[in-house]
Amino acid sequence: MNPREQKQMNDTLATLQQRGDIFTRNMLNSKLRVAQMQMALKEADALIVANRDKTKKKAIGLLNLHVLTPNDAYQRADGLNPTKLADINQKKLVANLEARLNKALIRHSETVNENNGIKHKVDKLRRKRLNDNFNRLSLEKKLRRLQELMDKVMETAAEASDQREKAAEAKNALLSVNIDEAAVFNEEYNDLGAYIDNQNELLEESIAKAAKAVKFDDSEEDYIDTRGALTVENEKEIKEKLLELDELKKKHIEDKKAAEAKINMYNQDFADLRAVSMLDDYDKIVAVFCKNEEETFSMFNFIQTVNQETDHILEQHARLEEEIMSYADDQKAKEQERKDIVESYDRQVKEAKEGRERAIGLSSDEQKTVEKIAKKVQTLFYKIQCDQLLESGNKAGGKGTGAAISSESRLAVLSGQGVTENNILHFMGLIEERAVQIIGEYVRAESQGGGSKAGSRTGSRAGGGRRPSISHGPKDPSEIRNMPTALEIDSESEEEDDDKPKSIEYMRKTMQEKTLNASAGRGQGSRSKKNVRGRK
Incomplete structure (x- = not known):
């Protein structure tokens, strides 16, 4: 692996480490955010429970505000309970949010487990990479040593091969030169011998001819430029050839000396080679050289195998880097998806909290409105003495109308209850009927007052008796004039609103006092009327 690939791999691992740190930081931030949201949710739940209990106590106190019966069974709040419904709806909403939160926590746990598995896998790959790097470094060192040793062996083998080739070439050259020189020498030797x-x-012939010439001397026509069978020119040529042969002989002697020097040098090199190899036989030296050549080639094959394994490891490393990159992309996509889901959950929780706050505000406003209306209706109900309808109906002895019976039945149903959202219309109906009765009593009282001035017909009606009123309202117009108006009722209700909260015992005591005062007023009115009739 070259330094460039090593640097690229280190940069890639550093980038992956940074991404892993970012993912870990984001996961810790998400955990902290979830914990904060859970704490805020717990605080909101505790606040909701406290407000719910407080509202429930206020609602029960309001519903049981003017209950006069000592029976505990009639003091319970009956009918539609908006607080209970709001409590049920809030519990459903909280259960839904808890289920969604549990799913989100499960998803978060799965993501954490998956991230832990991926971290273990990455750690395993990192350990494997470190081990591979260590093995690669050790193999590179070993390979470097083997290469150095192989280079030395190859250099020695190359030098020996060069020397052997040179010696063989010199030997062959010397043999060829010696053969040529021997052939030339033999040819020249044969020529010289001939x-x-x-x-x-x-x-011998010239000597014989000279002897004959001296003995006989009978001829003067012999050729004077001949010496024997050769001429002077032939002798010169032979001398020149002899000189050339001497020079050639000297040259051959020098070549022979040079060849002997080379042979001595080769013998010295061969002796050094035998001393190095500690072998004396030439064939053994050649066998050792061939063996070294085979070892060199086997070492070369081993180096090739190591290079192939290194290339395979590099390919595996490249594939692992590709897998790491693809896994990083997948993790990035999953992290983005998880981030989007968490953001959507955060938005939903925020919207749920805002909706819950709005619902709490609306519920409190509606509860306040209902409390005000209920207080005013209940105050007006007791101001005009609608609770006395049952008593007046019983005194009527069945002579009343169907409307009176219906009112008595509704009053019997409502006698043990306070003003609620379910029965407020019934209370208002009773108030309306009571108002109609009061107006009717007032009209009858006015008509009776005008008839008493007419004479005996009115006296006979007075002596014969009059149908008793179905209510305990005032029978004198002066008493009707002294009754509180709507403005006074509203002002008194506002004063009561300012004086709230009041206990049930206080309200019972107040109603008993009002009832006694009303009975005393009715007794005085009846006595004054009897006195007036007696005077008449």
């Missing part, structure tokens, strides 16, 4: 034999023969 020439010497020829000269000897010619010398």
